[in-house]
Amino acid sequence: MLFPTTVAGSLPKPSWLAEPNKLWAPWKLSGAELDAAKLDATLLAVKEQEDAGIDIVSDGEQSRQHFVHGFLEFVDGIDFNQKVEMGIRNDRYKAMVPTVTGALKLKGRVHAAEARHARAHTTRGLKITMPGPMTIIDTIADAHYGDRVKMAFAFADLLNAEARALADDGVDVIQFDEPAFNVYMKEVSDWGVEALHRAIAGLTAKSAVHICYGYGIKANIDWKQSLGAEWRQYEAIFPALAKSRIDQVSLECRNSKVPMNLLKLLDGKDVLVGAIDVATDRVESPDEVAAVIAEAAKYVAKEKIIPCTNCGMAPMRRDIAMGKLKALGDGARLARAKFA
Numbered sequence: 001m002l003f004p005t006t007v008a009g010s011l012p013k014p015s016w017l018a019e020p021n022k023l024w025a026p027w028k029l030s031g032a033e034l035d036a037a038k039l040d041a042t043l044l045a046v047k048e049q050e051d052a053g054i055d056i057v058s059d060g061e062q063s064r065q066h067f068v069h070g071f072l073e074f075v076d077g078i079d080f081n082q083k084v085e086m087g088i089r090n091d092r093y094k095a096m097v098p099t100v101t102g103a104l105k106l107k108g109r110v111h112a113a114e115a116r117h118a119r120a121h122t123t124r125g126l127k128i129t130m131p132g133p134m135t136i137i138d139t140i141a142d143a144h145y146g147d148r149v150k151m152a153f154a155f156a157d158l159l160n161a162e163a164r165a166l167a168d169d170g171v172d173v174i175q176f177d178e179p180a181f182n183v184y185m186k187e188v189s190d191w192g193v194e195a196l197h198r199a200i201a202g203l204t205a206k207s208a209v210h211i212c213y214g215y216g217i218k219a220n221i222d223w224k225q226s227l228g229a230e231w232r233q234y235e236a237i238f239p240a241l242a243k244s245r246i247d248q249v250s251l252e253c254r255n256s257k258v259p260m261n262l263l264k265l266l267d268g269k270d271v272l273v274g275a276i277d278v279a280t281d282r283v284e285s286p287d288e289v290a291a292v293i294a295e296a297a298k299y300v301a302k303e304k305i306i307p308c309t310n311c312g313m314a315p316m317r318r319d320i321a322m323g324k325l326k327a328l329g330d331g332a333r334l335a336r337a338k339f340a
């Protein structure tokens, strides 16, 4: 089937699980109740994606509070009480981040519960996302390794262990989120791709990397306004990704100033074409989604196009996010009819 749809990763959480409409939303429950509620929300997220016409569903990231820290919580060697102020994404915003104080080691499985629960309840393709090594080290201070690349490779080895275990759980696509790739373009070819290769070594599932311009929060919207009339960051990093062993690349296209002809640089890869803008509450029409797909098809073989959202939808109003998922499913159907 042409144009199978997927999502970048996160979906809003139900209001009985976490406070709605925000990043870092506090949980509403604790202990065993919270664990059970996370799985209930995962099942809902899967069902809602199926009903919207999403072909490769995710767990909606219902079990984690934040896309980076949801992983870090499971890692030994990090002192969460030793917080340092750090300028994140080349100083786009400041955050208080925890510190690596010893050798990094996984405490155990990270996403086993939600991955297995989702797998047990859907026959569709299943994707689980994790933060990429470069994005992780851009979100944490180092008092142990003394070398950012060395620390990134240490994280990549942990990601690899979890990725392989997820593949054994029946997950079809493992995606690494690397918004930092759009900021440290030179480092992507210097070591960023190599770190991803470590993260996917021996992986039997498909691998993907998601590179966006961030959630629709103010710091990101201001940053986008500083990038000029054409966003050409992808031009600097796509050649290295095209040569890489990563199977799929997920991008922001809808309402973005990325020149679509840059997609040609990803020759040979599956391209997850962002056809839904997550920075606006306006729900796209299926025709608008189909138009983004048609535009991408000028530069990417149509068999390689996977319509997707621009980024995660965690901080969005739930009804709006659901409307957007349905527009994505309906738009892909329209495009299928047009290109059949």
Ligand code: ZN
Pocket: 008, 179, 210, 211, 212, 213, 214, 215, 310, 311, 312
């Ligand atoms: Zn994103």
